[in-house]
Amino acid sequence: MCTYLTENVDVEGSGKGTAGWFALSQATVYFDHPQHAQAEHTLNIDFLNPQDGPAARVAVELTAQSARALAAAIESALAAAPPGLI
């Protein structure tokens, strides 16, 4: 199905796309059809910088299970960072 659901998040950081590194300003997160992954639905994240055009994009398509594992790993890594770094 086309869920149409899209979470938009302002982000700061960098991503590496086909033309090299670029600054990120936005991420969209949605559970919908993938472009490439062989699953009917995946958790898709587009890291974007709209000011640099549509090709300024780093995309991932993850199964629901691996997306949850990634989210947990991100939280764990942040929680494990030495005090004062964050």
Place this chain on the structure above:
Amino acid sequence: MYDAMMAETIRFTGHGGDLIEGYLARPLGPGPSGGVVVIHHMPGYDAETKEITRTFAVHGYLALCPNLYYREAPGASPDDAAAAVRAQGGVPDEQLVGDVGGAAACLRAMPASNGKVGVIGYCSGGRQSFLAAASLPLDAAVDCYGAFVVGTPPEGVPLKVGPIVHLASDLSCPLLGLFGDDDQHPSPEQVAELDKALTEAGKEHEFHSYAGAGHAFFAVNRPAYRPEAAMDGWAKIWDFYGRYLAG
């Protein structure tokens, strides 16, 4: 039988007088031929949709697929363009109608045209096919599993879509609907509601829903592909367009 055809990217005038890109496939015979506007799915103006467009030409139709994401992402790869447009909230309904109207006018102006133009859309394009048929003078419309013709998107969805079933009485042409029993967007209940609305409005329509098929069963490059449903769906399309667009 002479069966040469040609497919190429063209520019034509879309909504608001904007020059936009489209993929045109046409038989090289003299015609007269019916026209088909192909509305791509939400993942974009991609290779598979261009193949669908060529398939209409193989079957004798002048077919034009507008790149609905051209304004926001000219020259971008289809997946990047789809992501950019999604981040901006999708294609506004008014713009869609203008672009399909421009594509239909472009097809009617071709020397080989018989003056008739139909529309077909997949996924989000299914809803847009219904919207176009309710907004423009067309000769036949096909809705392939379009979500949110009936039913409201969940709260907080930033995309510019809403239910349009109230436009049923405005439909300008017969509608063929192809759905999957296992789909939830649209669900079988929503398909039944649309069927009822069209019947009450006295609009000619023909709905088929396939057992064992869900959303996107025509999509040959996705796990959702269901050959049996897709092959029968194509046969239904040739029969329907044969009645309303050919000759």
